[in-house]
Amino acid sequence: MANPVSNNHYDVIVIGVGSMGASACYHLAKQGHRVLGLEQFGITHELGSHAGQSRIIRKAYGEATVYVPLLERAYQNWATLEAETETQVFFKTGMVYFGTSDSPFLQTVKQSSKQYNIPLNQLTEEECRKKYPQFHLPPDFERLEEPDAGFLTPERCILLLVQQALFHGTTIKTREKVIHWNYHKGNVTVTTDRDIYQAKKLVVTAGPWAKKLVPKLASKLTVTRQPLAWVQPKKWTAFAMEKFPCWLIRNDDHDFYGFPIVPVGQFGGPLGLKLGMHHPGGEPTDPDKVDRTPRAKDEHALIQFLNEFIPDGYQNTLVMKTCLYTKTEDEHFIVDFLPGYDKDVVFATGFSGHGFKFVSVIGEVLADLINAGSTNFRIDFLRIDRFD
Numbered sequence: 001m002a003n004p005v006s007n008n009h010y011d012v013i014v015i016g017v018g019s020m021g022a023s024a025c026y027h028l029a030k031q032g033h034r035v036l037g038l039e040q041f042g043i044t045h046e047l048g049s050h051a052g053q054s055r056i057i058r059k060a061y062g063e064a065t066v067y068v069p070l071l072e073r074a075y076q077n078w079a080t081l082e083a084e085t086e087t088q089v090f091f092k093t094g095m096v097y098f099g100t101s102d103s104p105f106l107q108t109v110k111q112s113s114k115q116y117n118i119p120l121n122q123l124t125e126e127e128c129r130k131k132y133p134q135f136h137l138p139p140d141f142e143r144l145e146e147p148d149a150g151f152l153t154p155e156r157c158i159l160l161l162v163q164q165a166l167f168h169g170t171t172i173k174t175r176e177k178v179i180h181w182n183y184h185k186g187n188v189t190v191t192t193d194r195d196i197y198q199a200k201k202l203v204v205t206a207g208p209w210a211k212k213l214v215p216k217l218a219s220k221l222t223v224t225r226q227p228l229a230w231v232q233p234k235k236w237t238a239f240a241m242e243k244f245p246c247w248l249i250r251n252d253d254h255d256f257y258g259f260p261i262v263p264v265g266q267f268g269g270p271l272g273l274k275l276g277m278h279h280p281g282g283e284p285t286d287p288d289k290v291d292r293t294p295r296a297k298d299e300h301a302l303i304q305f306l307n308e309f310i311p312d313g314y315q316n317t318l319v320m321k322t323c324l325y326t327k328t329e330d331e332h333f334i335v336d337f338l339p340g341y342d343k344d345v346v347f348a349t350g351f352s353g354h355g356f357k358f359v360s361v362i363g364e365v366l367a368d369l370i371n372a373g374s375t376n377f378r379i380d381f382l383r384i385d386r387f388d
């Protein structure tokens with residue numbers, strides 16, 4: 001397939017080189033395609049969905065058991081990237097899940113573990129208090145522990161994927177915004193604010209901007225602003241990586257999650273104990289007009305949560321940031337061909353705040369769809385026509 005006609009002609013153009021686009025470029029280039037990746041900002045930036053030092057990766061999946069085979073492959077692909085680049089991106093800290101036993105999320109965590117033999121420990125109140133004294137939980141909460149979970153370093157993952165894509169011959173253009181694209185009989189034309197490019201196939205991985213580039217997605221996606229905080233705990237060492245796991249607590253309709261404190265010498269900033277709120281959803285926003293000023297009410301909700309469930313976790317706030325979710329109605333991703341384009345246009349979006357752990361496999365799936373028009377991975381539940 002690699003047969004350049006002129007400098008602006010490619011086999012595949014990838015619009016958006018953030019999380020999923022970096023992985024698509026990597027997998028397509030490894031398979032010998034002549035790839036152009038177009039990114040409106042830089043390779044890693046704070047204006048989309050991937051910034052902020054860490055992303056949880058877990059396999060006993062509470063969102064739906066059907067994701068587990070994809071996760072198994074994602075773990076393998078992260079390990080391959082680590083081996084190829086001799087760089088660690090996955091840090092196995094273990095993860096705890098706490099909530100009432102009637103929580104559908106916790107039920108599905110247990111179901112995923114059972115169905116796919118994923119190690120999961122059910123801790124008694126006493127065991128949990130001994131092992132994780134940092135948490136103060138109501139007696140009726142279930143206490144689950146997934147030892148093989150941990151976190152990924154998103155900026156480093158993306159940089160390594162792009163580095164490897166470049167190594168395999170991909171062209172990456174940064175600070176170049178795609179204004180529009182069109183398709184005519186097997187030819188894609190992409191117009192940016194600097195140039196015009198052509199290709200046989202197109203991949204759209206534009207994250208929060210996807211609905212601006214693909215009008216068919218407009219009614220299916222909502223972009224929300226999600227607050228994150230890094231705080232100084234009362235006892236710094238009690239929350240260090242060796243002692244404190246990744247965690248998720250579901251209380252009523254609220255989901256909070258967090259990480260251990262990571263050494264900034266190894267991981268870079270921000271400094272402190274990181275946590276965020278997953279539910280209820282953040283405020284809808286336009287990705288080009290996001291108000292990134294921290295809101296007092298968001299900070300208050302995070303502090304109130306820490307005071308109740310992790311009382312030694314809060315002394316004062318060090319950093320607050322705003323990140324973007326791109327949510328679908330059912331909070332499952334959309335990974336599919338764009339209907340009406342002869343399987344020449346594929347897209348992946350709507351990762352609804354839980355997509356990063358899948359980055360390493362979604363790139364492979366997109367490359368399969370481009371190469372063969374199909375994939376052996378089960379992605380039927382991610383089709384766009386489920387919303388029709």
Ligand SMILES: Cc1cc2nc3c(=O)[nH]c(=O)nc-3n(C[C@H](O)[C@H](O)[C@H](O)COP(=O)(O)OP(=O)(O)OC[C@H]3O[C@@H](n4cnc5c(N)ncnc54)[C@H](O)[C@@H]3O)c2cc1C
Pocket residue numbers: 015016017018019020021038039040041047048049050054055056057176177178179205206207208209210213226227228276323324325348349350351352353354355356357358
């Ligand atoms: C606060 C927060 C916490 C999260 N925590 C977790 C977690 O713990 N675990 C987990 O698995 N997931 C987590 N996620 C979700 C995960 O980070 C996202 O699902 C994932 O990063 C989405 O990737 P993406 O490629 O769709 O978007 P992005 O990474 O934002 O990439 C889209 C890219 O497209 C570019 N682009 C868009 N339009 C254009 C254009 N017109 N021209 C050129 N370039 C363009 C953008 O600039 C951007 O770089 C979290 C997300 C947030 C916001």
